[in-house]
Amino acid sequence: MLRAAKRFSMYAFLAVAAFVSIFPFLWIIVSSTNPSVDVTRGKLLPGSHFMANLRNLLDSVDILNALKNSLAVSVSTTLLALLIASLAGYGFEIYRSKAKDMVFNVLLLSMMLPFAALMVPLYRMFGRITNLLPLIGIDTLAAVVLPTMTTAFLIFFFRQSTKMFPKELLEAGRIDGLSELGMFFRVYVPTMKTTYAAAAIITFMSSWNNYMWPLIVLQTPQKQTVPLLISTLGSSYSPDYGLIMLAIVISTLPTAIVFFVMQKHFVAGMIGSVK
Amino acid sequence: MRASGPALRLRWKTSIVGWSFVIVAVLMIAWFYFYPMIQAFILSLQTGTGSNLTYHGLGNYRRLFTDSMFLTAVKNTLIYLVVQVPIMVLLALVLSVVLNDRNLKWKGFFRTAIFLPCITSLVAYSVIFKYLFAGDGLVNLMLLHLHLISEPIPWITDPFWAKVTIIIAITWRWTGYNMIFYLSGIQNIEPTIYEAAKIDGASAVTQFFRITIPLLKPIILFTSITSTIGTLQLFDEVMNITQGGPGNASSTISQYIYNLSFKYSANFGYAATVSYSIVVMIILLSIIQFKVAGDRDA
Numbered sequence: 001m002l003r004a005a006k007r008f009s010m011y012a013f014l015a016v017a018a019f020v021s022i023f024p025f026l027w028i029i030v031s032s033t034n035p036s037v038d039v040t041r042g043k044l045l046p047g048s049h050f051m052a053n054l055r056n057l058l059d060s061v062d063i064l065n066a067l068k069n070s071l072a073v074s075v076s077t078t079l080l081a082l083l084i085a086s087l088a089g090y091g092f093e094i095y096r097s098k099a100k101d102m103v104f105n106v107l108l109l110s111m112m113l114p115f116a117a118l119m120v121p122l123y124r125m126f127g128r129i130t131n132l133l134p135l136i137g138i139d140t141l142a143a144v145v146l147p148t149m150t151t152a153f154l155i156f157f158f159r160q161s162t163k164m165f166p167k168e169l170l171e172a173g174r175i176d177g178l179s180e181l182g183m184f185f186r187v188y189v190p191t192m193k194t195t196y197a198a199a200a201i202i203t204f205m206s207s208w209n210n211y212m213w214p215l216i217v218l219q220t221p222q223k224q225t226v227p228l229l230i231s232t233l234g235s236s237y238s239p240d241y242g243l244i245m246l247a248i249v250i251s252t253l254p255t256a257i258v259f260f261v262m263q264k265h266f267v268a269g270m271i272g273s274v275k
Numbered sequence: 276m277r278a279s280g281p282a283l284r285l286r287w288k289t290s291i292v293g294w295s296f297v298i299v300a301v302l303m304i305a306w307f308y309f310y311p312m313i314q315a316f317i318l319s320l321q322t323g324t325g326s327n328l329t330y331h332g333l334g335n336y337r338r339l340f341t342d343s344m345f346l347t348a349v350k351n352t353l354i355y356l357v358v359q360v361p362i363m364v365l366l367a368l369v370l371s372v373v374l375n376d377r378n379l380k381w382k383g384f385f386r387t388a389i390f391l392p393c394i395t396s397l398v399a400y401s402v403i404f405k406y407l408f409a410g411d412g413l414v415n416l417m418l419l420h421l422h423l424i425s426e427p428i429p430w431i432t433d434p435f436w437a438k439v440t441i442i443i444a445i446t447w448r449w450t451g452y453n454m455i456f457y458l459s460g461i462q463n464i465e466p467t468i469y470e471a472a473k474i475d476g477a478s479a480v481t482q483f484f485r486i487t488i489p490l491l492k493p494i495i496l497f498t499s500i501t502s503t504i505g506t507l508q509l510f511d512e513v514m515n516i517t518q519g520g521p522g523n524a525s526s527t528i529s530q531y532i533y534n535l536s537f538k539y540s541a542n543f544g545y546a547a548t549v550s551y552s553i554v555v556m557i558i559l560l561s562i563i564q565f566k567v568a569g570d571r572d573a
Contacts, residue, residue, distance in 0.1 A: 010373055017370060018388035021451065024403050025391065027413065042416040088300035095293025103301060110308040112557055114508045116529035117550035120536050120543050121311035121318060150303035180292045209396035211511045212529075216537060227398040231515055234402035241406065248399045255394045263387070 032246035039241035053242040060240075061229060062221070063247060070208060070226040071254075073144050077207040078200055080149045086196070089158025090188055094170070104159070107152045115212060122147055123216055139219045148213060154199060161195040162188075197265040205255050226251045312554075318547035324540045335548035345549060347523045348531040351438065355527070356506045359442045364499060367450050371457035372487055386458070390451035397448070401515035404444040405431065408516075434524030437517045441525055444512055449505075453498045460494040461487065496568045503560050507553050528553055 031039045034047040057063060092104050123138075130137025136146060169191065173183040189196070211227040218224060224232075230251055233244045322331035339345055373379070374386055392400065407414050408430035415427040430440045464487070472482050488495070510529035513519055519526030519534075528549065535546040 010376065010379070014370075014373060014379075014385045018385050020447065021389050021392055024400070024407065024447075027407070028403060040411065042413050084300050084303065088297045091293055091296025095289060095296065097290065097293065100293065100297065103297070107301065107304050110304050112504070112554070112561070113308055113312060114504065114529075114550075114553050114557060116508050116510065116532050117315060117547075117554050118308065118311045120532065120546045120550060121314035122307065123536070124318075124543065125311065125314070147307040150300055150307065152304060152308075155300055184296075205394070209398070211396070211398050211514075212533075216533075227396050230396070230402055231398050234398075234405060234515055235518075239406075244402065244406075248402060251399055252395055255396070259394045 028245045028248050028252075031241060032249045034242050036239070036241045036243070039245065049242055050246070053240075053246045056240065057243045057246055060243065061233065061247075062224075063226075063229060063250065065222065066224050066226045066229040067250070069141060069223060073141050073210075073214075073225060074204050074207040077145050077149045078203045080145065081151070081154055081203045082196060082199055084150050085154035085199070086158045086189070086192070087184070088155045089160075089162055090184060092155070093159050093162040093165075094167075104155075107155060110152045111156075118147075119212065119216055122213075126217060138217055139223055141218075141223065143217045144210070144214050144225070148207065148210065154203065157199060157202075158195065161192065165191060194265060197262060201258055201262055201265060204258060208255055315547040315550055318544050319551055321544040322542070323544060324542060328544055331544065335545050338545065339548060339552060344523060344526075345528075345531060345552075348526045348528045349552070351523075351525060352507060352509065352527045354438060355442060355445070355509060356503060359445050360499060360502045360506060362442075363446050363450050363453060363502065364495065366446070367453035367498075368457055368488070368491070368495075369483075370450070371454045371461055372483060374454075374458060375461045386454075390455060392448050392450075393452045395448070397511035398515055400448055401444065401512045404440065404447075404512075405516045408440045408443075431517055432521055434521055437521060437525040441509075441512055441516060444516060445506070445509075449502070453502070456494050456498055457491060460491045464490050492568055496564060499564055500561055503564070504557055507557055507560075 027044070030044060030046050032053060033050040034043055035049045035052070038047060038049075092100055126136075126138050126143050134140075136142040165188065169187050170183055173187045178186060209227060210225075211231065214225050214228055215231075218228065230244075230247060233239070233247055318328070319335055320331060320333070321328040322335060323329050370389060374382060379385075395403075406412055409415075410427050410429060410432065412430070414430065415424075418424045419427065428436055430436045468486055468490075469482060472486060477485065508529050509527040510533065513525055513527050513530050514533075517525045519530050532546050532549050532553075535542050535549065
């Protein structure tokens with residue numbers, strides 16, 4: 001009897017937690033098919049206004065351009081971040097020395113520096129180089145990528161994972177006459193696929209969702225990324241709720257797809273980062 | 276000496292190869308983290324609007340203690356920290372213990388569902404919460420309908436409720452994220468420890484406080500520190516849900532830095548000073564958390 005009650009309260013607790021977690025998703029999906037009035041009225045059933053919302057959205061804001069900008073930023077950030085951080089993580093672990101360990105520890109300190117503290121000097125730095133190098137100055141997508149693509153966290157993540165990498169493979173590669181860089185690309189990268197997958201997911205998601213730095217450094221509407229667009233829509237005085245909900249659904253789709261396709265790596269990646 | 280010549284040269288060579296692997300990352304971190312921090316320190320000693328800056332000594336730092344907007348932002352940030360982080364950590368711990376039950380059905384579904392909030396961007400979920408918790412929003416409609424309240428709660432327009440809304444929002448977004456870390460930790464705990472405890476007659480609650488929490492301490496410490504750093508930098512949610520309002524009732528330090536630099540007439544010097552206050556707080560709180568965790572070891 002007591003056991004059954006315990007079982008029941010366990011399931012009830014989980015059911016409530018799961019419902020609260022999922023409900024906002026259901027709400028935005030349902031609302032994206034309803035006209036604005038129905039959303040304000042609290043209608044929780046799907047309607048037939050989806051195409052109309054889509055047409056209004058495409059007419060009123062350039063969401064395709066924002067998606068293109070976000071994709072450009074996220075993909076290039078992810079590729080560069082993976083290359084730089086894995087080279088460094090590999091270097092710190094395989095060519096270990098006292099001096100390098102010291103440098104590594106100093107790099108880790110950068111994790112303590114909040115972005116809020118860096119944004120003012122970073123903004124001024126990019127402001128100064130805008131005249132000199134307009135291609136990476138204020139209001140360019142490159143300026144979004146540059147300061148965010150190298151994180152001590154990712155270097156740390158690759159170094160930790162390299163500890164599990166079988167070093168005998170490097171000996172074999174050396175005997176086969178591979179160069180040091182050749183061994184990295186021909187031996188290390190293919191063996192560490194799951195580590196790269198996890199790192200890619202983490203980096204892509206945080207880059208896709210980045211808000212503060214793009215908000216500061218991007219100024220013209222043509223350069224807007226998706227979070228900036230959503231934020232602008234969300235702060236309008238006479239919001240069209242159906243349209244906004246649809247925009248949010250679209251903005252969440254890429255990360256949702258990445259999550260459901262690569263769920264295993266995703267969880268493994270997050271956990272790997274603590275071990 | 277002569278014998279060590281070639282060996283020395285070889286060591287030089289490997290050393291250069293090793294450094295060339297890490298050099299790009301080291302330069303990038305130096306350029307985009309450490310150099311700006313030095314710049315921020317120099318800036319924090321200056322005052323003026325825009326790029327007309329003059330040396331001000333420690334004047335900015337003195338101003339912090341009499342600046343009511345700054346003090347309110349610090350107070351709000353600390354309220355978020357002290358209330359939200361423990362609630363979330365405890366909730367995530369309980370969820371992970373329940374989800375680890377061997378006889379539980381639909382484990383995968385529950386885990387995925389509770390983790391799902393993490394895939395939303397901070398901006399997107401903030402906008403969703405802003406609408407859900409609006410005066411005439413769905414949350415009030417539902418509560419009224421269920422007769423749990425007799426009039427709508429001013430979630431966003433009241434100084435107290437605005438903070439509650441922000442806390443609910445952050446808890447929704449991050450509990451599942453923390454839960455994943457605890458789940459992985461719990462799976463590494465030997466099941467025999469629990470079995471022995473059960474034989475000794477320890478209740479589930481005793482097991483939770485005497486076995487699970489002590490053994491998960493390193494992970495709890497890790498997540499508390501990352502949550503603390505995250506909360507001290509709270510920005511996206513406040514910007515998009517309450518815009519710091521009503522008045523300054525829900526503003527945070529990050530938002531104040533943003534306003535000082537990009538909204539009011541730009542005072543980069545003072546903004547940099549406020550930035551340093553976050554760095555100092557992060558370092559202090561991390562030390563405290565390490566100390567607290569360390570003491571319980573004994």
